[in-house]
Amino acid sequence: MKLLRSTLLFSALTFLSRLSGYARDMVQAHVFGASGLTDAFVVAYRIPNFLRRIFAEGAFAQAFVPVFSAARQSGDRQALRHLLDRVAGTLCAVVLVVTVIGVICAPWLVNVFAPGYAGDPVRHAAAGDMLRITFPYLFFISMVALAGGVLNSFQRFAVPALTPILHNLAVIAAALWLAPLLEVPVYALAWGVFAAGAIQLLVQVPALARLGLVPRPRLGFADPGVRRVLRLMGPAVLSASVSQVNLLVGTAFASLLVAGSQTWLYLADRLLEFPIGMFGVALGTVLLPTLSRRSAAGDGEGFRRSIDWGVRVMMLLALPAAAGLVVLAGPICATLYQHGRFTPEDTAMTALALSALCVGLPGFMLGKVLAPGFFARQDTRTPMRAAVIVVVVNIALLFAVVLPLRNAGVATAHVGIALSTGLCGLLHASLLGWWLYRRNIYRPGAETVRLLLWLLLACAAMVCVLLGARQLVGDWTALPLLWRLVHLAWVILVGGLVYAAVLLLAGVRFRQLREPPSD
Structure with missing residues (x-):
């Protein structure tokens, strides 16, 4: 349980950091x-x-x-x-x-x-x-x-x-x-x-x-x-730095688009960083020293089990976070950013970028668990190969999608940048996972595969409830700030309860998240 306690502590502290980060973004959007x-x-x-x-x-x-x-x-x-x-x-x-x-x-x-x-x-x-x-x-x-x-x-x-x-x-x-x-x-x-x-x-x-x-x-x-x-x-x-390389490339392409595109992408990325920082970075940070010690001690089975534990925990958090952010992108952006000089149009443009980025959220977060599987073994070349492939694919997608949209005068061309970044996040995690599997460093256990199926079912139920709740509230941008906050709070709470209830009914229990002891 030591890894889980450390991860929860890191996540709780990161949560406070992210709250202050959103306060910063709200102030920035309001003032500028x-x-x-x-x-x-x-x-x-x-x-x-x-x-x-x-x-x-x-x-x-x-x-x-x-x-x-x-x-x-x-x-x-x-x-x-x-x-x-x-x-x-x-x-x-x-x-x-x-x-x-x-x-x-x-x-x-x-x-x-x-x-x-x-x-x-x-x-x-x-x-x-x-x-x-x-x-x-x-x-x-x-x-x-x-x-x-x-x-x-x-x-x-x-x-x-x-x-x-x-x-x-x-x-x-x-x-x-x-x-x-x-x-x-x-x-x-x-x-x-x-x-x-x-x-x-x-x-x-x-x-x-x-x-x-x-x-x-x-x-x-x-x-x-x-x-x-x-x-x-x-x-x-x-x-x-693969995700940051892709974001930087995206920033360069966004400079060719209408004014505001870089700000919309930046604010969308800031929202995406909440689950990545709170859960992905937290778990990766806690896992790397443990994997490094087990690698140095020659504990191959403990090494594999630690990665498998990390994958289970990450999937439990990443899948509902991605689904929830896609469905609630508009309400979240309206609640956090639409104040002062930040207009409803800015909200809509930021929400579109956020929805596209969230396609890759499970990949971004799983990469934080899979990459330490190489780094802990002092192998940095294999992740580099994955990163090179991902960056090349991202640049190709930007040329193939964003430039034609820009030349056609499409105002939402920045969404192509966000979608390309998201798809490349999935590709990055897939490459890392495949190479760990092929080298027999990590292979997911049967319990992890069963858990994934139940997680997908729970996410589907949660999405249905969130869509219904969003329809019930109506136009978020027309509400006063206080009511936006109230509605967003109860909608997220209900969605989370539905997700947890489906998992409990399926027999998923807390003990499945415990780090298994190494032999």
């Missing part, structure tokens, strides 16, 4: 709406955020945690500190160089990631200015990720899970109090991101100090442990 300048901020935020997945909790974490866990398993405290100091110093040096280059080359980066801004000097200049402000966030958050990897390896999940709340509060404060003081108010969001990175780093220090593992950065490119991390990190750069 969806416009060309908010699109420019999305670009300025997405670029360092994408690199964060490489240098922070993405490729770096997937490479660092198994190596750090193996060093910890040896019991040599001095060697552990030596590895941490050298990794910290090397990561710090690399990210600092990348940050400086990013700040200097901001206008050229905008040309690459938002080619549609070439003919719009206002958006291009705003995106470049804000990118110079947000890029140092990469340095701060990379150090935060290093600290989080250390804490997670010691089963200390609270501080890393709660830290994002500070990010959201900093951006909210900037939007409410700094924006009115600036000549271009939307620049406040960029300054909020900068401040958030520094604050998040500072709160990690006491937690590391309690473990006696505050890093003393030293350059260590020649250190064997550092070189091992770097070798693993190379292929993991793409494999751990």
Whole structure:
């Protein structure tokens, strides 16, 4: 039950973080709406955020945690500190160089990631200015990720899970109090991101100090442990960041569409990140150190059972989340975003993007469980192969679907970007699962297959009830905010109860979610 307790703790803390994230999005939508300048901020935020997945909790974490866990398993405290100091110093040096280059080359980066801004000097200049402000966030958050990897390896999940709340509060404060003081108010969001990175780093220090593992950065490119991390990190750069690569490619294509498209996609993605962050990332974060320890100990059967447990838990959560978000996309977007300058049309456009993205939600979440099956074995090349295939397929779909829609003047062309991203999420999880199966690393047990059938039946029942409830409420956008919140709360509650009731009637019990002991 240790894995389940840790996952529930991480999920509960992440839930608080996501609530503050939605408060941030609501404030942003209310104060700034969806416009060309908010699109420019999305670009300025997405670029360092994408690199964060490489240098922070993405490729770096997937490479660092198994190596750090193996060093910890040896019991040599001095060697552990030596590895941490050298990794910290090397990561710090690399990210600092990348940050400086990013700040200097901001206008050229905008040309690459938002080619549609070439003919719009206002958006291009705003995106470049804000990118110079947000890029140092990469340095701060990379150090935060290093600290989080250390804490997670010691089963200390609270501080890393709660830290994002500070990010959201900093951006909210900037939007409410700094924006009115600036000549271009939307620049406040960029300054909020900068401040958030520094604050998040500072709160990690006491937690590391309690473990006696505050890093003393030293350059260590020649250190064997550092070189091992770097070798693993190379292929993991793409494999751990596949969804972000696709989102970044989608952002570039969206820059060619009507103003507001990037904001609609960004807000839809933020809603999708709720179940992914609360359940997918939580479970993957908790599972990776456990799988790494079992791999180092040669416990193949325990390794397989842990993945199978993760798949069962993930399916239990991912399938109803995807179905519910598709059915309730409009009501959710209207409740969270339709205030101030965010119009009913913006709500409809965001809801369409959310429904399309949710097609891939089970794939996005299962990938968080299946990928650690490779990373824990210090195999980053296989996930890289899957990622390369997925990115190529995504780009092909965007050229085949989005550009024709854009050339035809279709206002909802951004939905093609969202659907392509969702389909590629399913493809990514399918490739990872197939390669684990073919190598006999993981094969789902009979109990997992039976559970899947009951989950699909429960989801079908839930969808029928949600559709009926939505029809009963009527036009969500015409309701006052308070009534939107009330109706959304009872509809979600009823849908969840129906889902749980069907599973209970089918004989699904809590004990099926317990992690089986390894032999």
